Structures are given as C-alpha cells and as structure tokens.
Amino acid sequence: MTTDALLGGNTLTLHRFPLEQKNRSLQAWDAADEYLVDYVLEHHNQAQRILVLNDGFGALSCALLSTNAKRQVTNVSDSFIAHQACQYNLIENQLDDSDVRYLDSLSALPNDVDLVLLKVPKNAGFLAHQLSLLSQLPADIKVIAAGKAKEIHTSTLKSFSHYLHEPTTSLAVKKARLIFSETTAKPVTSKFPVSWPLEKTEFVLTNHANVFSRDSLDIGARFFMNYLPRGKKPLKVIDLGCGNGVIGLLTLQHMPNARLTFVDESAMAVASAKDNITQNLPEALERCQFIQNDCLSDFTSGSADLVLCNPPFHQAQAITDHIAWQMFVQAKHVLKKGGELRIIGNRHLDYQDKLNRLFGNCKIIGNNKKFTVLSTIRRG
Incomplete structure (x- = not known):
C-alpha cells in the first residue's frame, strides 16, 4: 500500500x-x-x-x-x-x-x-x-x-x-x-433528525442525518428482529455497530434483566440509539451505556455474554470486509467463555466460513433468499 x-x-x-x-x-x-x-x-x-x-x-x-x-x-x-x-x-x-x-x-x-x-x-x-x-x-x-x-x-x-x-x-x-x-448569513433549518413508527411495535424511531437506513427500517434489521434473544437472564449484551439502536431496543424489551452496551463509530448513530431508548424505554436507560468507538477496541476481555451485530461491508465509498472481520475478532476477545456472537449478513458474503475459521464453530439459525443469521460460541 x-x-x-x-x-x-x-x-x-x-x-x-x-x-x-x-x-x-x-x-x-x-x-x-x-x-x-x-x-x-x-x-x-x-x-x-x-x-x-x-x-x-x-x-x-x-x-x-x-x-x-x-x-x-x-x-x-x-x-x-x-x-x-x-x-x-x-x-x-x-x-x-x-x-x-x-x-x-x-x-x-x-x-x-x-x-x-x-x-x-x-x-x-x-x-x-x-x-x-x-x-x-x-x-x-x-x-x-x-x-x-x-x-x-x-x-x-x-x-x-x-x-x-x-x-x-x-x-x-x-x-x-x-x-x-x-455563506449567506440566512439560516436554513435542517429537516433532521427524522422520526417514523417501527412496524409491529408501539415504538417511534428517531434518526440523525448520517445513520444507516435513516428513513425506514432496513431489510436486514427487519429479518434479524425475528432471531433476537429473549429471557430473564441478567446477560451483558453488546449491540455492535448499533446504528439507530433498533436491535438493542428490541433486546431490552424482551430481556428485562439484560444490560446493553450500544457501540458505533458514528456519533450520530450513538446519539440516535440513546434518543430511541430514552423516548421508547426510558425505564431501561439505567441498564444501558452508549459508546462511540472503533468497534470493540480497548473493551475488556471476557466482559460480555452476547454480541449482536449487523456488520457493514463498506467504509465510506470503499467496499471492504475488513470492518466485519475486525468486529468478529474483537467480539471473540470480548466474549466470555461460552458467550455468543449472533450476526446477520448477506448470504453471498460467506460469513459462515469466516466464523468457522475464527471460532471453530458456526451454525445457521435463520435464512432467506438474501440474508443469513449465524450464531457462534466462544469455546476457548
């Protein structure tokens, strides 16, 4: 290079x-x-x-x-x-x-x-x-x-x-x-942030200007919603690459004792996620933290039970899988022994092979013509 x-x-x-x-x-x-x-x-x-x-x-x-x-x-x-x-x-x-x-x-x-x-x-x-x-x-x-x-x-x-x-x-x-x-010294108001109702829920999502799929629920998240965890265990969960926080929001709703960490490298994404928990599940705020960061860099090893992720396959205009790979490697570091990484990805990206090589295991828990939902466990 x-x-x-x-x-x-x-x-x-x-x-x-x-x-x-x-x-x-x-x-x-x-x-x-x-x-x-x-x-x-x-x-x-x-x-x-x-x-x-x-x-x-x-x-x-x-x-x-x-x-x-x-x-x-x-x-x-x-x-x-x-x-x-x-x-x-x-x-x-x-x-x-x-x-x-x-x-x-x-x-x-x-x-x-x-x-x-x-x-x-x-x-x-x-x-x-x-x-x-x-x-x-x-x-x-x-x-x-x-x-x-x-x-x-x-x-x-x-x-x-x-x-x-x-x-x-x-x-x-x-x-x-x-x-x-x-400049003209004639201020023109921005239309952002924008808000819209989340289908099949009572939630309304607020999105700042640079959030992925800002104007509607993206189809990957819509499919991933069907495969999110439920239960009353007090798990430490990370919504990695959280965007507007919709995945973490629904996880908080279905896991009343879980603690959620929302992580994204975009300031607008992290702000949107915090806004959406504050507006829709204010009682869950005390179980949340919101962090702008380079994936999971500097997170403590063995500190999470579950990482949920819809990884990007681009960086600005460049098409690349290095961010997804970084997310997977760092998730393995941050997960406790027996902890799970659960992701959704386009089928053609072959994340299953990557996760098998990295974790030594990977199973499909859902798929359709476009997306695959995968689960892998940190065993060592």
Whole structure:
C-alpha cells in the first residue's frame, strides 16, 4: 500500500485506519484531497482559521498544517476512526496536534473561520444537514467542496444553492471536481433528525442525518428482529455497530434483566440509539451505556455474554470486509467463555466460513433468499 502522498508540494506519510485492516491497497487520501489542497494553497494561502468537514483520514488537516503558514484547523467528522486517523497521521508527520480542534457531527460550528473546506459525503441527507449548519455561519465565508466528479450531481449543486450562495464548479482533474460557494448569513433549518413508527411495535424511531437506513427500517434489521434473544437472564449484551439502536431496543424489551452496551463509530448513530431508548424505554436507560468507538477496541476481555451485530461491508465509498472481520475478532476477545456472537449478513458474503475459521464453530439459525443469521460460541 502506498502511504506517501504529495499534497500541496509536500510529501506526507498517511495511514488509513484501522491500521490492522487486511486490505492494504486502500489509500488514506484521494484525488479530491490533492485537488482541494493544491487549490487552497494557491488561492487561499492566507487563511488562518480553517473549518474542515469530513476529512476521512486526516489528509486535509495534515496538508494544511505542513506548510510554513500558521493555521488553526477545526476538524469536524461523524467518524471516530477519522479523528483517530488524523491524530495518528499528524504525529507520524511531526505536526502539532494542538493546532487541530476536533468536533463531532452534532457539535455547533465555530463562527470565527476564514475558510470552509468540505469533502462531499456519499450520503446526500448528511450533506444537506452539514450545509444547513454552514448556513448559520456569518456571511461571505468561502466554502470549497471536493469530491469525485461522477458523484457530484445536479442534485448536489441544488443542495448547495438551497443553503448557500449559488455554487460554481471547477473543471475535473483526475476525475475529481471542486464546488465553490459562500455563506449567506440566512439560516436554513435542517429537516433532521427524522422520526417514523417501527412496524409491529408501539415504538417511534428517531434518526440523525448520517445513520444507516435513516428513513425506514432496513431489510436486514427487519429479518434479524425475528432471531433476537429473549429471557430473564441478567446477560451483558453488546449491540455492535448499533446504528439507530433498533436491535438493542428490541433486546431490552424482551430481556428485562439484560444490560446493553450500544457501540458505533458514528456519533450520530450513538446519539440516535440513546434518543430511541430514552423516548421508547426510558425505564431501561439505567441498564444501558452508549459508546462511540472503533468497534470493540480497548473493551475488556471476557466482559460480555452476547454480541449482536449487523456488520457493514463498506467504509465510506470503499467496499471492504475488513470492518466485519475486525468486529468478529474483537467480539471473540470480548466474549466470555461460552458467550455468543449472533450476526446477520448477506448470504453471498460467506460469513459462515469466516466464523468457522475464527471460532471453530458456526451454525445457521435463520435464512432467506438474501440474508443469513449465524450464531457462534466462544469455546476457548
């Protein structure tokens, strides 16, 4: 894997996170990062207080701080891993981490900025939410966004024009494109979070903008709901990659003595899960904790009886199974002897083989044409 990036005339060593991932062909930066940095350093080199949104692995923050100009960067991300990667890459390149302020996606944005840089997220609703936040900033702050040319659509530009000044775009370079706009000091309210009733229950689910399957119950969770545990044992259960927390919510309902830990690397997911327990089962809150984390990193070995998981098979735009594999390996570490990992996955992903190799056992407890529900026990 290439780790040396040429950004703004400087060579930086950049690592993609998690560091232990098996797919080492994926880079920690892309052509849009290169284009954006080159443009900013040529046309806005005097900007000192820069707001950066969605800096995947810290490439933008590192590049902005690697020049002789004194800058303060505010790095806003929904991703725990993105902030981890940025901190690591700053140290790797002997850059001062104190020059970066980290905010999650639910924090208020600072007003004292000279320039806004934004990597266009794949999630159009999340982009709209972020543009809504930018619309609340003072007028005439330059906003420059970057993304793959093929992913910047007419609808993307309409979203910019709805919240900010009418945008213009650059020519494409290396299949990347820039979007130019400005703040107007005319706030436009975000439509998020959104809420909808959970079918066949009395629950109403609230979902922040960057939550997976934000607008309706995803079909995987709908099938997994049929295979969730029940009973009165006081088990310690982890909803790993919890999203809006629907799986943990139903588990709390059917296991009145269980203690639930909701874990996701998305700040908006963890907030949504907490909102949904607070609104639907407030009496169960004392049995819950909510943690934004890189899977189960730093969790205590042998501390859980059951891990429930609907693992992702992508990281941002990259299709990859390394997060699922990390979840399985760390679940084995965290489970007690005799503890269970119960997952749902698309049938074609062949998680059964992975779990058999890792745990030495795996059984199918449910399937249909699209999904398989698997159970594996930590024996050793």
